[in-house]
Amino acid sequence: MNDPFRNHAPGLESPAVRLVSVTPDDAADLDFPTRAIAVGTEGLVQLITVAGDTGQIFVVPGAPFPIRARRILATGTTAANIVALA
Numbered sequence: 611m612n613d614p615f616r617n618h619a620p621g622l623e624s625p626a627v628r629l630v631s632v633t634p635d636d637a638a639d640l641d642f643p644t645r646a647i648a649v650g651t652e653g654l655v656q657l658i659t660v661a662g663d664t665g666q667i668f669v670v671p672g673a674p675f676p677i678r679a680r681r682i683l684a685t686g687t688t689a690a691n692i693v694a695l696a
Contacts, residue, residue: 643678649690652669653669653688654686679694
């Protein structure tokens with residue numbers, strides 16, 4: 611594939627270039643920190659940010675939520691079909 615942007619350094623405002631389905635886990639960090647998360651069904655997402663803060667956010671389908679998360683926790687998460695974007 612000819613990617614005319616391959617030599618540009620991506621910033622946090624750049625579109626995501628990676629995505630992976632997330633299985634919430636109270637003990638394991640994600641493979642990479644997120645740039646945003648998206649969900650298939652609305653609900654709460656309990657997470658730990660890259661800065662180490664733990665909190666809960668409400669996310670709706672169709673609107674990726676910009677957050678730098680390192681872990682998506684099972685306890686307290688009610689949203690489903692979570693996708694990490696980076």
